[in-house]
Amino acid sequence: MGQYDKAIADYNRAIELKPRSAKAYLNRGVAYHHKGDFQQEIRDYTSALQIDPQYLAALDNRGMAYTNLRQLDKAIADYSKIIAIDPQRATAFTGRSWALCLSGKFQLALADASKAIELDPRDADAFDTRGYAHACLGQHEKAIADYSKAIDLKPDLISAHIHRAASLTAVRKFDAAILDANRAIEFDAKSAEAYAARGNVYAATGEYDKALADYDKAIALKPDYAEAFFHRAKLHYAHALPDKALADFSKAITLDPHRAEFFLGRGRFYEDREMFKSAIADYTSAIAAEPSASEGYLRRGFVYFSQGKFKRAIADYNVAIQLDPKCGQCYIDRARACASLGLDDEAIRNCSKAIELNPGSWEAFQLRGSCRLEKGEFAAAVSDCSKAIELNPQCSEAFNNRGFARAALGQVKESLEDYKQAVKLDPTFADTYFNMATVYDAIGKVDEAIQAYKLFIRYASPEHGRSIRNARMKIRQLARRRGRK
Structure with a gap:
């Protein structure tokens, strides 16, 4: 019998003898946590709280368990209860900050992590969490500073090394990123997350074989590690291995069906292959998983646009902009959909807003x-x-x-x-040849006009049907004009 099984058996007897012992339920919940049985862990913490509704340790642990299961609203609620009871409890702000990060509410996460640091300036986890929030907002230099502070306070904090490796990769400091990932592996050679982190650095530097080996190692260490499958899927996709990529995207989703980024990744896979129905289904799932994020609406809008469903596209772009008013690409894509409906003034307004955001x-x-x-x-x-x-x-x-x-x-x-x-930049740009032919015709350059019309016909697509007929007619007219000279 393993040590945790033995502990659980001991707590079972303790609960039989003293069924109103909140601490016994708490301790048994901790044992279940170490066994990876988060559902039973939560049931035990809930039993402890039924006995003592203000048992802060049980609320804290249950909040962490809910976070592990990505039941983030419940996690945030538990941490909020702790804060209401004890506003000076730094760990509750840190825990809520992490749950907010995973919910995509990064500004709120920053505020909570900063409050935790204010209450306890030596809370390494709070600096690590605030760094993660900064990173998710694209503020990687600030993130690196926070991760470094966390490591100064707690040199063996593996998550801080892993997170700093990611931000160092984002700012293209690859050697330093590898050092951080290696350090994490030195601290724990069985850390799947550390190998995946190093794999991400190798993927960014184009070292496919090394990246693949690290992702494979991460999965071997932790076969239910959804994120490793997701990153390996992206690696396969970048190296034109679509079957392997799809298998890994799907495995990641099976393991963790609550991660919006997994659905976004597979949705993009389907979108690139013009499998629009499947792409829309995945983007819709991404929206359900993270309704406060704009990207699912943006990508689904783009698919609707590709299908010629311009009004549906605009509806999705509207929501994306409401969620992220500083998303320049959202305005550009909405402008394109408006232009396709002949709403040129509206399209111009959207373009102008995009330019205001990004000149x-x-x-x-x-x-x-x-x-x-x-x-x-x-x-x-x-x-x-x-x-x-x-x-x-x-x-x-x-x-x-x-x-x-x-x-x-x-x-x-x-x-x-x-x-x-x-046409020098794009020798197959049919419309330009037609426009060029029109100008040559207008200034009397017959041979040049005929040649341009012929090139238009060569490169035109079936949707140019009417223009192709016009070009053929113009060639005949120009040929007769040339014959009369």
């Missing part, structure tokens, strides 16, 4: 220029397309649109230069 967004300038072109605002279109080109000189569509606007303004030479640059 370096070439995509927003390009799209706004396209909408202004549709409205006949040619000078403004030239300005926007020029800015898009300045930000991204490889954007063939911006050159094409600027060429069209310049042609409308009578700037023939500049228009042709833009069209030539567009």
Whole structure:
């Protein structure tokens, strides 16, 4: 009989002798925790609390158990009860902060972790948790500072080394990240999380074999480690192994069906393969798992857009923006859906908001220029397309649109230069050849016009059917004109 089984048997006898002993239930719950039986652990803590509703240790432990099971609202409720009873209990703020992090409520998590640090400046776990919240908000330098403080206070705090490795990877300090992951492994050679952390660093540096070996090791150590399957899935996908990637995405979801990022990962897999029904199902599950996060709505909106369901796409983008008003990509995607419905003014407003949030967004300038072109605002279109080109000189569509606007303004030479640059960047850009042919035709360059129309026909897709017929008719007309010369 293992030590925890023996302990449980002892506590069973203690409870039989003294059924109103809250401490006996608490201690038996701790034993179940070490066995990994979180459900029975929770039942024991609940029994302890039925005997003593203000038993803070039971509330604390149950909050942790709920967190382990990703029942985060219940965890937050337990920690909040502790804080209401004892507002000076730093560990309750730390525990609630971690549950808030896992709920995606990072600003609230920061506040709780900071309060824990204020109450106990030597609480290494509080610094580790605050660092994680900073990291989730993209504030990696602040995160690294907090993780470093946690490690100073508690050098063998494995989670802080693992988390710091992740933030160091995010700021491309890969050697330091490897050192942290190695240190975590030195502290605990059986830590699946430490191997997965090192695998993430190797994946970021493109060392596929090393990353795969670490993920495999993590899974061997902890076969129910959902996150290791998820990261291995992303590695397989990045290296064009779709069958293995899908198997690992699905295994991660089976092991932990409450993680939004797992559904988002598999949803993106389906989306890239135009398996839109499956993608929508996964994005919907991601939304259910984390309804306060914008990404599920953003991705599902994009799939609806790809299906031509523009109103549904806009509805999802609306929610994404409500949840994250600073999401520039949300405004760009909503602008694209509005433009597809002919709502050019609304599209322009969305692009302008995206530019306000990110003045370096070439995509927003390009799209706004396209909408202004549709409205006949040619000078403004030239300005926007020029800015898009300045930000991204490889954007063939911006050159094409600027060429069209310049042609409308009578700037023939500049228009042709833009069209030539567009097809230089993308030799299969059919629309540019058609536009170029129109300009050549207008200035009497018959041979050049015929050649451009022929190139349009070569690269045009079936959806260009009417334009293809027009191009063939123009070629015949131009050929007759050339014959009369």
